[in-house]
Each structure stands twice: as C-alpha cells, then as structure tokens.
Amino acid sequence: MSRRYARALVYPAPNHPPEIRRYPIPDLEPGAVLLRVLASEICGTDVHLFHGRLQGVPYPLIPGHVSVGIVEEKNGAVYDVEGRPINLGDRVTFLDVHATCNNCWYCLVAKATTRCPHRRVYGITYGAEDPPGLAGGWSEYLYLRPNTKLLHLPTEVSAATWMGGGCGLPTATHAIELAQIRLADRVLIQGSGPVGLSCAALALLSGAGWVGVVGAPELRLQLARRFGVDATFNIQTTTLQERQNAIKSLTGNRGPDVVIEASGNPQAILEGCELVRDGGRYVIVGQYTDNGDVLINPHLHINRKHLEIRGCWGSDFSHFYRAIEILKRFESRIHWSHFISRSYQLDEVPNALEDVEQQRVIKALITPNGPIDS
C-alpha cells in the first residue's frame, strides 16, 4: 500500500476543539483488516463524548462507532459470521461493540453480553493513542482488530441506507424484540431521534395496527408521517393533557398496547406509564445516559396497571445482523437513507456537532474520504 498515513478527527479532551491529526497506518497483525472508511455517523453519543459525559473514555479519542468501508488490506484469511471470506475491495461493516469476552458470568450464565465487563467499543473505549490505533470511524482508515465481527453489506443496501439506520437501527431492533408487538397492536413511540424513528418504522413493519410518535421538532415528525406513522404529537406545541386525550381517543379509550420510550427525557417515563393501557408493555430504551430522576407512583403506574416494563440498553450482534436483514428486505418501504440530513467532511465536524446538538439535522454522516452516493 502506497499511502502510509491516515487523517483522522480527534477529540483531544472533553470540551476541547476537535482537531484533524495524521496517524501512521500500522502493520496488520494476523486476522486484522484495514478499512477505507466510506462513512461513519455522528450520533447523540458523540455529542456526549465531546462534552465528556461518559465515564472511562480514553482521550484523545477518534470518535465514530457504526461505520462502513472498503477492505483495503487484511492479514490472512478472514470470514464473516456466515463463513463467507472477506476479500479486498469488499464493502463491509462491523459490530462496533468489540471484544465481549465469552468467558464471564454475564456472557455465559446470564447471556447478557451487553453487561460483559470486557466489552470494548470502537470510537468510544479505545483511545487514539492505544496501539495499534485508528480505532474510530472519523478517519480515512480504520484498523479492525482480529475477531472483530464483520458483515458484508448486501448489494441491495446502499452505504447511505445502512448509515441512515446507523447505531439507532440495531438498538431499535433490540427494543422491538423486547416489545413483542402482535399484529394490529397499537404502539406509541416516545422520541423522534434516530432510535425513536427507527422504532416507529420497525413497529409499522411488525404489523402494528396504529403507530404514534410523540416528539419534536416538526421536521422529524414530518419524516415519520411520510414513512407511514399514523399520528404524531409535537411536544413543543401540545400539553401533556392534550396528548393524553388525543392518544387515548385514538387507541380504543384504553391507551396503546405497547409504548417504547426513546426520548432520553426522564419525564417521558411518567407520561409513558400513564399512557400505556392496563396490562400493556413498556420498553425503555432511550435513557442511555443519566439525565436525572422522575417521580412515579408505583401503585397507579405499575402495580394496578399490571404493567410490564423492560429496560433495554445497547444491542448485541444478533440485533446488528438482523438490522441488515431488515434493510435488505424493507428498504423499498422505509427509506432509511432519508434519515440523513447532511454529510460532513472531517474538517466540518465542529459544525456537524452543533447541528446535531441543536437538532437541525436528523442524522449526520461523516464521510472522511469524500461524499458517497445516497
């Protein structure tokens, strides 16, 4: 390979201006793969990382967890989970959650790999200076360590479609699995960010009889209605009481059978508990970081309702794999590429972070090697 350096965007330290730095491309150990990055994403987590809101993150950091790229180099035979060889020039993606141990109590007994203490994540828990480096997607090249779980992106799925789903789609796939929607169930989604919108799309694909979304701003709710959501409720222009009345009357005067919280706002939990019908199910996936407490009434909100609440955090390989299968099947019905509002080059990251934080965009891409087709 002639090019021996990669430009990458780096967070030097929490709340410090991002910089572009140049890193040498390391030699590959056996089983490793070098990816020329087509696209990575900016998600809410990257804003949290910028502000230093996650614990144990090794700055300086190259962000970028869910990414897609072209195999530029590899050392020895590498296979995907189906046993198909990974070849030079292949378009692949990979599970950002690297290195669950398959050897601890959580991996082996509880079968909850998201609680594995050895879990490491590209773009989050590997620092820019941890050898061999290049461990985040906001870089021209990504170094994928041996045993990274790789998957070919099927020809039906464009890079833009996959990145439009981004990390939100596997998370939503996990939430939908816990939601166990039955045909014709009425489903309410709280939150209209990438996770919430993907949850709404997946609820429609699961055969829900009615899907509503509570969120903001209007841009996102419009997108939701465009792909088939039955009703949206703008939290900036409606009161809690108005939403409750409207939703109740649209759901047989009992409330939705299933509510999925994907908002990140603790107060949404109270609203969700009140809205869901007696004997219903409530999946809480949005409280990914600590945004404070909420006051609930366990008698009214849980016990007397016979409510079932399921906390959902992160996703595992099965959700990641299923997300690709979903896109392959349903891209013609739900256009996930439309979730992308804009693509940014590495030097535009400061604007991108601001756009994401101000909710001016739904989903923002980083394309370190130049624009990609949508």
Add this chain to the structure above:
Amino acid sequence: MSRRYARALVYPAPNHPPEIRRYPIPDLEPGAVLLRVLASEICGTDVHLFHGRLQGVPYPLIPGHVSVGIVEEKNGAVYDVEGRPINLGDRVTFLDVHATCNNCWYCLVAKATTRCPHRRVYGITYGAEDPPGLAGGWSEYLYLRPNTKLLHLPTEVSAATWMGGGCGLPTATHAIELAQIRLADRVLIQGSGPVGLSCAALALLSGAGWVGVVGAPELRLQLARRFGVDATFNIQTTTLQERQNAIKSLTGNRGPDVVIEASGNPQAILEGCELVRDGGRYVIVGQYTDNGDVLINPHLHINRKHLEIRGCWGSDFSHFYRAIEILKRFESRIHWSHFISRSYQLDEVPNALEDVEQQRVIKALITPNGPIDS
C-alpha cells in the same frame, strides 16, 4: 333449616365503630349455596376498608373476603371446577372475586380478568344491604350467589392452613408465576406481611438457591427464618446501606436474580431497583393501594440494568386453585397455619383491627361460629 337469622359484623360507615347486626337468612335462588362460616380473615384490606381508603365501597359492609365454611344449604345441583358435586356438609372455599364477566375486552381479548370492570368481590364490593345480603365472611352465614367458583378443601388441608395462607397466598402464587424463578436463583422478598411471607415460602418451594427477606417486625422475620429463609434484614434496625452491602455480598456481588416487592411502601421500589442484579427481574405486588410516589432514576435503575419489571395486582381463579394444590403438597414443609397469630370472635373485631394495624399479629382470623382446630 331451623335457624333463620345470622349474626354478622358490620362496618356501618368509614371510621365508624363496627357493630354486630342480625340479618335474615334469605331463600336460595337456583345455584346458590349457603355456607356456615368456619373462618374468615382480617387482612390489610379490611383495615383500609375500615378507614374508607378504597373507592366505591357500598357501606354498610360485612367484611371478609377469603373464607372457608360448611355447606349448610344449596338450591339444586352445584359443582366445583373439577365437575365434582358440592354436597351438604362439604367443607368448601370459593373465589372471593366473583362475577368477572367473560364478555368484555379485558376478559376476552387482553385475558386480564383482574381488569374486568364487572369484577365484584365478596366482603368488599357487595354491601350488607344489597340483596340477597350476607355477602361477607365475618358472619355466621355466607350467601354464595349462583356461579360463585367453589372448591372443596382437600382433607390434607385444614381450615387453619388454608386461612393461614388466606388471600395472601393466591396473590403470592400470582407473583411467583410472574417471577419465573429458576433452580438456584437468588431471590429477595421485600416485605414480611402475609403476602411477603408467602412469596418467600413459594420461592423456597420453587427451588431458589437463596431466599432473603427485608421487613419487620422481628416476629415475622423469625417466622421466615423458621420455615427456611436464608437471611432476613430488619428495616427497623438496619440502614439502607447496611442492607445493600449485606445482600450484595450474599448474592455473588451481583445482587439477587429476582426481587419481589410485597411491602406496600413506595420507597421500597427504589431499594429494590438498586438491589436487583443487572438483567434481573423485579415483580411489584405490594403496591395494592396508593401510598404515594417514589423518585427513581430511569437510566440507572431500569435502562442500564436491562431490568424487567412486572406489576402484579390481585389474582384470578387459577392462582386460587393452585394455592390449594400447593398447600396439599407442601403443608408438611411450610406450616401456613403458623402464620395465624390469633383467632377472634365477631365481638372482638375492634381489638383484631387494632392488632392487625399495629402489626402485633401476623395473620388474624375471624371465627364467627366459634374456635376451629388449627
């Protein structure tokens, strides 16, 4: 029948002194059964009823929901759920929750009969003056309407054993069903009233690997230890921090796999969420009435924990039926009759109410026709 009147204890109105009144014994309509009451119970609900804390209760009221008696009279052929005839002289009990409709959306579509709007309960929702009357167990005679779901008490199960379980045992049977304990799971019960103690007993019978109880007063915790509970934690003599440390170290430093809340205290919800292990299950059965709110952190307590919370309210016939089967099988291992601290005659009800309210007794019986064997 020569005797045409029944003495019954009546709550004339909320917070008014209970009185003994004399009611005529009505003629039986076809399918009805007259029971000479052996025993009824005083549970926490009866204290709530005395203070008028439940809504829609038709005073004056003869309390007493779960009861056992001897068939004194019946009109026509009556059968139990197994198709066995109910004969004069039989010792029977019955599901206090009478008249779920089997015709509404909750009964037929959601299959959640505890949410049926037509649900009526002996001793709670039938007033003393609603014809035909005698609808509570604190009476010499109980009039059981047609289609009341009757069951014979097996010979292995004494009246005292059945009443020691009382209404708490079917409720605990429901909670244990939702808890889905696996062999060797570690289980913590919050609360040491009749429901909590029965949950602890059922967790032991389900093959739990460790059962702990958080509660008070010491009398109840002693009983728990006596029937096999591994560890008890007195909330009157330990701090939250001490309990957390102790419980964690006894449960593999991860916390219990399953926690069942049976305390009625909203703050217990916070403690339970903190104690249960990541990926565990939390059944909330104790918040039967509204005792106020609790502040929880949805990120720490639900989402990041992958917690599954299941609200459990009341019980249905299957739990009632299974409760009898449990007693038949396991009476020799767990002595439910020991839950009974004392029996009271009708004229002792004021003392009984005070003893229950002050937690001087674990379980109190009313024996309207005189003492029964234990």
Add this chain to the structure above:
Amino acid sequence: MSRRYARALVYPAPNHPPEIRRYPIPDLEPGAVLLRVLASEICGTDVHLFHGRLQGVPYPLIPGHVSVGIVEEKNGAVYDVEGRPINLGDRVTFLDVHATCNNCWYCLVAKATTRCPHRRVYGITYGAEDPPGLAGGWSEYLYLRPNTKLLHLPTEVSAATWMGGGCGLPTATHAIELAQIRLADRVLIQGSGPVGLSCAALALLSGAGWVGVVGAPELRLQLARRFGVDATFNIQTTTLQERQNAIKSLTGNRGPDVVIEASGNPQAILEGCELVRDGGRYVIVGQYTDNGDVLINPHLHINRKHLEIRGCWGSDFSHFYRAIEILKRFESRIHWSHFISRSYQLDEVPNALEDVEQQRVIKALITPNGPIDS
C-alpha cells in the same frame, strides 16, 4: 316483523343430499338477536360434516359457522365486547364458538378455552331441530342466543373481505401468535388452502424476511404470489427432494426459521420437520381432523434439531377480534376478498360442496338472501 319463516339448507344425515327446508322464526328470549344473513362460508369442515366425519354432530344440521348479517330483531339491550350497543340494522358478526363455560378446569386453570368440554359451535354442534333452531349460517335468518359474542364489522371491512378471511383467518391469527415471527425471519407455510394462505399473508404483515408456500393447485399459489409471497412450491409438480433443495438454498442454507403446517396431510409433518432450521419453531395447525399417522425420527427431527413444535387447534375470541382489526388495518395491502372464488345461493349448495371438495375454488360463499357486493 312480517316474515315468520326462514329458508335454510339442511344436511338431513351424513352423505344424504342437502335439502332446503322452511323453519318458523322463533320468538326471541331476552338477550337474543335475529340476524338476516348476508353471507356464510363453505369451508373444509362443511365437507367433512357432509360426509359425517366429525363425531357427535346432531343431524339434521343447518351448516354455516362464520357468518355476517344485519340485525333484524333483538330482545332488550345487547352490547358488543367493547360495550357498544348492538342496534337494529347494524352489520355484525359473532364468534361461532359459543358457550365456553368459564367454569371448568380448562377455561379457568389451564386458560385453554378451546379445550372446554361445554364448547358449542353454531353450524356444527347445534342441530336444526334443537330449540330454538336456526343455529347455522346457511339460512336466511340466524338465531343468536343470549351471550353470543357479537362484534360490529367496521365500515372499512366489507362483508366480502370478512368472509374472504372466513374461519381461516382467526385460525391463522392463532397460528401466527404461536409462531412469534421476528422481523426478517424466514417463514415457510405448508398448505395453500384458506388457513395456509391467511398464514402466508399474516407472515408478510408480521415483517417476515422471506415467505414461501408449499401447496397446490397452481390457482392458489398464483394468488399467494400476487399478494407478495416470495416463492411457491407446487407439490403436484415437484419432488420432495427438489423442494428441499430449493427451500434450503433460499433460506441461507439453514432452512426457514419458522414453519407453519396448514395442509392437513400427515406426511407434511415429516417434510416440515426436515425443512425447518435447527433451533427453529414449527407450528402445526392443519391437522384439524384425523388423516392418519406419520413416521418421524425423534432424534433427527426433534431432539438434535432443538426443535420447538406447537400444536394449534381452533381459535378463541381474541383471535376472532384481532382478525377484524387486521382486516381494518391491512385490507389495502392484502385483499382477502380475492380469496373468494364464487358465491352460491342456497339451492346451489350441492355444486358448491363439489367445487370445494375438488379444490376448484379457493373460498366459496353462501349468500342465502342473494348476492352481496364484493
């Protein structure tokens, strides 16, 4: 009401020519409803009934279980399961499985109402001469006894759409509930009769990633492909080995994640067990009557496969209710009215029976009061 007689089609005895007879319209007891029948269906069961293949059927019999009609008369207030009043002139349908007892072990403890010994079915277990009569849908008028579970047909759902689903759609709704399809799962349906086709449609609506149908004749497979089935396999023109090869290669070389048997042929069980992937799920709904035995290898077909097999027989009110909700939501995607090949008047029943038996039609309607709009 001026008209006091109803013409009805009667099976006098097994294998005797059907006759049209005239029955007096009885006076209505309180809670009863008289329906002017718009349409009833001929399903495979009606052919079995004609040949006397079901036990305990009281001939002479007016067949016709799932039916739709207009309320012509009623005695007193009658409500549907949502609590909405049933008024004269309303277009309603009803659960043909009348009178599960809500009082036996199967209803109350096992919660398996399809096993209730008191279960009675319009058009099957009430004879033409059992008072009050008119208990089958192949009649100008149907007498619905008190407590028959009625539902309004929503305006979105035409009578032809509802009858196109017929009794097969609630059954398929039950089977799909047991199948627990996840988004992008590969699903194979065995059988292309009304139940099989509805299962295929519901699998598509549930978000299956691939749906295949094994069946015959070509007419039915064509319909399946038209509404979106990915691949069909004609059992009349392919060998078992060809089908296995083709299906395996279309399902990731592992086989379908879920197989639903809806064929009625015992040999299909062997083929299904071989096709489903290791660790998959197999729902058996088609073996409604005894068509003989099948030789399986429990090691290869169940144990080593870790197979989960779920037998599914009949349906309950929840499936019937959900079937209507499904039609309301999805009629524009799957046109169930296209399942109807032809409508027949009462005097054309002999032809209709032959057409159904010879599989010349997919679904056949009986319209006792003349043609209805499709």
Add this chain to the structure above:
Amino acid sequence: MSRRYARALVYPAPNHPPEIRRYPIPDLEPGAVLLRVLASEICGTDVHLFHGRLQGVPYPLIPGHVSVGIVEEKNGAVYDVEGRPINLGDRVTFLDVHATCNNCWYCLVAKATTRCPHRRVYGITYGAEDPPGLAGGWSEYLYLRPNTKLLHLPTEVSAATWMGGGCGLPTATHAIELAQIRLADRVLIQGSGPVGLSCAALALLSGAGWVGVVGAPELRLQLARRFGVDATFNIQTTTLQERQNAIKSLTGNRGPDVVIEASGNPQAILEGCELVRDGGRYVIVGQYTDNGDVLINPHLHINRKHLEIRGCWGSDFSHFYRAIEILKRFESRIHWSHFISRSYQLDEVPNALEDVEQQRVIKALITPNGPIDS
C-alpha cells in the same frame, strides 16, 4: 513436576478391546492447566463410543468427558467464570464442551451454541494422538487447553456428588429449564437412567405437585422413590395400557401437565404424547442418538392436544454452572452421590463398560488415581 508420564485408558478403534497406554505429559502453553484426575464418568455415550456409533470421532481415543481433578500445574494466570483465580491444588471441574466459536451464526444470531459447528468435546472429539494430547478424563492427567471454561467445585460439593450428577445433571438442568414447571404441576419423567433420575430430582426441587417415573430396572426406580418420587412404573412388568390408566388416575384424569422424555427409546415418544394432558408441555431430551423411527398421529397427538414439544440436545455453560449451584444448595435433600453404584480403576474399564451396558449399575465412575471418598 517429577512425574512426566500419564497412564490412560484408550479405545484403539471401534469395538476393539480398550488398552492402557502411557503418554508423555506435554509442556503447558500459556493459559493451559494440567489436572490430576480424581474422577471421570462412564456414561451411555462412552458405550456408544466403544461401539463406534458416533460419527467423526478420532480414534484412538481417551474417553471421559465430565471429570473433576486437582490443579497440578498451570501456565500463567487462569481464572474461572466468576473471575476467581485458579490456583495449584484447587479442586476444579470444567465444561467438557470446549471451543464453541462465539463467531458463527448459531453462536451469535440464533444463540444456540450447542449447534456451533466448531464445538469440540473433551473425551469425544479430540483424539488421543491429537497434540497436545491427554484430552479425556480416563487418564491420570488431563491437559486442559487455554480458554477451557473452569469452575471451582464448592467445598459443600464432594467429588462423588458432582460425579453422581455427571453429564446427566447439566443435561437435566437444560431440560428442566425448557419444562418451565410451575408450583404444584404434575410431572412425568420417561426413563430412569442418569438423565431421567436427575430430571425427576430437579422436578421435585422445582416444586412439582406430583412426580412420576416410567422406567426400569427396579434398582433405579427404587432410588427414585427413595429421593421422593411419588410413583414409579416399571416398563418390564407393566403394559402400556396399565401405565396409562394408572398415570391418568394419579393426575386428575387429565394426564401430567409436563412430560420429560429421557429414555432414548423412540416408542416412548408415542407414549409420552398420549399421556401428557391437553395443552401440556413435552420436553424430549433422551433421543441423543438415532434409535429409529416412531409412528405418531399428528392430529391426535399434537394438534388437537395443543401440545407444545421442545427438543433439547446437550447443554451449555449456563446449565453446567447452574448444576453446581443446585448441588451446593440441595445436596442434603437429594443425594446425587447415591447415583454412583461403583467406582472402577483404569484396568477395570472392560467390566465397567459391560456393567453400564447391562444396566447393572446406575452410574459408574472411573478413578484413574485410585479411590475417592464419597
């Protein structure tokens, strides 16, 4: 270490007389552990291996899968699944199923590691001459490769208790997990070998209301009754009809709620399907090898019964881990060490194989370094 050779029992080839051979003890690679074997077991699989009935087995072979021993040597730091260090002199056991890949579709997407194509098993799929050797428990020393999943045997659990459970206990733990027994359920076990007896013991510990065992010879049924089984049925002295009548009358005239097949006889499947109650559950764990076909009637045995059948093959680490926890908790109630009829030295293996094959013993141990305490 002074001793550099290990004596081991070897199957040279199928149906050839076993021989004792002497192998050099290899140097340990990093992460490997050398175990001085206290005990290994002879189970039915070892008889199958002797006769060459399993495919793909690399002879010559040192048999012995589930084993326990003392850590004699190790290379570097080694930890158990709880993160506790493995030290010289520790008494440990290990999951015989080594090397599931955590990288294939079955491991990661289906989450069915027992179907992983890279699964390797000590004593079965590693030949005696595959380097580094010493891969079976019928040897003075066992070489455990890096990443073998080790667990300390708790002080409460004697080596004899653990080996009395042997490989049958984790398998039974898996079967019981699938059986989902509820308190007071009636449970029938088919088969009285080590898996069947452990299933019966675990059903009792799970709170079953009645446990019956169908099997032979009498010696095993006696043991079952001694540890608490309610009724046993000797297949050598009763007819199918007698068993059916007896079991039905002992299970409420409906049949057992749950049946677990652990017999290995294909005909047992037919008997099990007939015995289990309508709407019950049937776990099939005994058909570990191909013993031929069985004729069933899918209408009567599956569909009309609403039967749920769950195939269960092998076990994973969670069952192995839970088996130890179960022994720790319940050894005082069920004495698994009593399952052991006799211990054999390496040179007694031919007798041992014959005793197992003739069912003269329940469980036979191999103690390569001399007798152990029971």
